[in-house]
Amino acid sequence: MEQLEDLVAAYRILAEHGVIDAYGHVSLRSPRDPDRYYLARSIAPERVQLEDLIEYDLGSTPVGVEGRESVRERFIHGEIYRARPEVMAVVHNHSPSVVPFSVTGVPMRPIWHMAAFVGEGLPNFEIRDFQKGTDLLVKTPQLGQALARTLGAKPAALMRGHGSVVVGENLPRAVGRSVYLELSARMQMQAMALAGPDGSIAWLDDAEVRAAAPIQDYKRAWPLWRDKALARAKAERG
Numbered sequence: 586m587e588q589l590e591d592l593v594a595a596y597r598i599l600a601e602h603g604v605i606d607a608y609g610h611v612s613l614r615s616p617r618d619p620d621r622y623y624l625a626r627s628i629a630p631e632r633v634q635l636e637d638l639i640e641y642d643l644g645s646t647p648v649g650v651e652g653r654e655s656v657r658e659r660f661i662h663g664e665i666y667r668a669r670p671e672v673m674a675v676v677h678n679h680s681p682s683v684v685p686f687s688v689t690g691v692p693m694r695p696i697w698h699m700a701a702f703v704g705e706g707l708p709n710f711e712i713r714d715f716q717k718g719t720d721l722l723v724k725t726p727q728l729g730q731a732l733a734r735t736l737g738a739k740p741a742a743l744m745r746g747h748g749s750v751v752v753g754e755n756l757p758r759a760v761g762r763s764v765y766l767e768l769s770a771r772m773q774m775q776a777m778a779l780a781g782p783d784g785s786i787a788w789l790d791d792a793e794v795r796a797a798a799p800i801q802d803y804k805r806a807w808p809l810w811r812d813k814a815l816a817r818a819k820a821e822r823g
């Protein structure tokens with residue numbers, strides 16, 4: 586299935602852009618069965634190959650006999666697919682520039698056209714509201730459902746002290762949004778530092794957000810990123 590190669594590429598693209606470190610993950614709803622999704626086994630993202638992908642049901646139980654280690658936070662994916670029928674891809678990352686916004690209450694705002702979707706408003710998942718004393722990881726169905734409820738109909742949600750979750754109606758959109766969300770967070774911190782406490786910043790306005798956000802499929806970036814990523818995957822295989 587060509588779409589599974591896309592998923593291998595997505596892992597490697599996100600790692601290369603510093604969006605997922607050794608622990609983030611990206612999934613794809615099965616093109617054949619909306620009640621299934623694919624996610625890599627517990628492995629560093631930049632090493633993922635086709636044979637590392639595992640098929641899950643929406644309860645995040647592997648389909649068929651499995652001896653491979655699943656990632657503990659897979660419930661993020663299953664519960665979002667359950668709650669959002671139109672979502673075809675989910676990225677969970679520890680995007681470093683996004684985390685400061687999750688702990689300060691400073692809202693992320695739409696600062697450039699490539700991440701206009703930020704202007705739709707990004708909720709912040711406070712895990713303490715649902716369970717106290719966790720290690721911050723979303724590793725039960727209940728926490729996955731709470732995160733999906735916090736996300737609501739939005740394109741992404743911050744996760745306090747942890748990272749974020751980003752969704753898309755297709756895989757390039759979820760990956761592109763993740764790459765540009767990290768850059769947008771970095772730019773916003775730079776703009777706020779430059780402007781100082783009394784300076785003003787010209788954010789995208791609502792009309793600009795409405796005009797720019799729906800068309801973002803990163804159609805020029807995706808084939809370039811994908812080809813480079815799959816060439817590396819092939820070279821490693823030898």
Ligand SMILES: [Zn+2]
Binds near residue numbers: 658722747
């Ligand atoms: Zn995580």
